[in-house]
Amino acid sequence: MDRVTDPQLTRRLLLTGAGAAAVAAGLGGCGADGPKRTPQLAGESRPATARPTGSPGPRDEVALRRKIASLLVVGFRGERLAADDWIMKAVREGLGGVILFDRDLQTRERRNIISPDQARALVTSLRDASPGRLIVSIDQEGGRVARLNPENGFPATQSQAQIGATNSTPRTRAWAQTIVQGLTSIGVNLNYAPVVDMNVNPDSPAIGRLERAFSADPDVVVKNATEEIQMHPSSGVKTVLKHFPGSGSATGNTDFAVVDVTRTWNPRELEPFRRLIADGATDSVMAAHLLNKQLDPHRPASLSPAVVTDLLRGQLGWKGPVVSDDMQAVAITSRYGRDQAVALGLEAGMDLLVFANQQVYDTRVVDQTLDTVVDLVRTGRLTEARIDESVARVDALRPPR
Structure with a gap:
């Protein structure tokens, strides 16, 4: 499709029936219907800000750090701890959650999961160490993206593409039940699934080639995603819709490169998100690291107030937690330092920040991120009230006491 050069017009059209057609026709150049945001670009300096009244002093900094820690999910190496x-x-000091992997991206060795019994014992040790309700998360989509798989003693599962091709309600339910049973058998309570990207580009290295999308038809995507999601709550497992605002047209993978979908993305890719959110069908939404200049000319979606706050929360009406994709992905680290990315992500409206520790392995990531966010509050760039909003939203993702 032709690129729309006026992002305000694009946002006005996104949720209308004529929106996709108008964008495809290349409409642009109309006046904005409201004030535009002025994103702060990488490297820009901010004016010095005096410490505001109510910013944390020594006595309440410990409590603030606990709040911030509760918003972090972190990956680690080790089958036993x-x-x-x-x-x-970190878990004893209030870390919000962990993410499990079967293989380590750098060493290619086993990482956290060898067998069901071992994985269950690992999760139990982590949960026992936590003073709160620890989020234990994983990517268990099915098919090639399944951390619980026959190699480590779990049943094989079909891909979302295979399930969507059949488009059979009984088959989708049975498939989802197998996924959920694997999760609950070891104590996982947050699944980064389902993928509701549309299979716009079957050759996409991130989605299409890996058979991660149910279909190019939004009706098939919504039907099967709904069935999958409905199998999770009764087992105490929360779900995450991904990758907002749509990655199906991407020609790259944000884990390994900066990916720009400006010329390939269509507002129709919002349809599964819009419908599933309207139906109250999910627990959280993941913001992608894609650059989409139709929506924000400067920042990737995950760091963009225009995408996370204005579009997802404002126009689509999402009130729950927004989860980041891996904050150590190359799409982020190649353009931003960790501190800047964390600041921009929280300013954009994200709530739960995920550090997979796969692209790099940083045992200091928790403490350094806490230092960064405390400093943001000290200087007034973020308020403690903003942190409290995320704490309240993320609390809904935690398992029962």
């Missing part, structure tokens, strides 16, 4: 491991220390 000792009490003095860095991740166990």
Whole structure:
């Protein structure tokens, strides 16, 4: 489709029936219907800000750090953990959650999962160490993206593409039940699934080639995603819609490169998100690291107030938690330092920040991120009230006490 050069016009058209047609026709150049945001670009300096009244002093900084820690999900190496491991220390001090992987991206060795019994024991040790309700998360989509798989003693599962091709309600339910049973058998309570990207580009290295999308038809996507999601709550597992605002047309993978979908993305890719949100069918939404200049000319979606706050929360009406994709993905680290990315993500409206520790392995990531966000509150760039909003939203993702 032709690129729309006026992002305000694009946002006005997104949720209307004529929107996709108008964008495809290349409409542009109309006046904006409201004030435009002025994003702060990488490297721009901000004026010095005096410490505001109510910013944390020494006595309440510990409480603030606990709040911030509760908004972080972090990956780690190890099939078993000792009490003095860095991740166990972080969990004891209030880390919000962990993410499990079967293989380590750098070493290619087993990472967290060898067998059902071992994985269950690992999760139990982490949950026992936590003073709160620990989020234990995983990517269990089915097919090639399944951390619980026959290699480590779990049943094989079909891909979302295979399920969508059949488009059979009984088959989708049976498939989803197998996925959920694997999760609950080891104590996972947050699944980064389903993928509701539309299979716009079957050759996409991130979606189409990996058979991660149910279909190019939004009706098929919504039907099968709904069935899958409905199998999770009774087992105490929360779900995450991904990758907002749509990655199906991408020609790259944000884990390994900056990916720009400006010329390939169509507002129709919002349809599954819009319908599933309207139906109250999910627990959270993941913001993608894609650059989409139709929606924000400067920032990737995950760091964009125009995408996360204005579009997802404003126009689509999403009130729940927004989860980041991996904050250490190349799409982010190649353009932003960790501190800047964290600041921009929270300013954009994200709530739960995920550090997979796969692209890099950083045992200091928790403490350094806490230092960053405390400093943002100290200087007034973020308020503690803004942190409290995210804490309240993320609390809904935690398992029962």
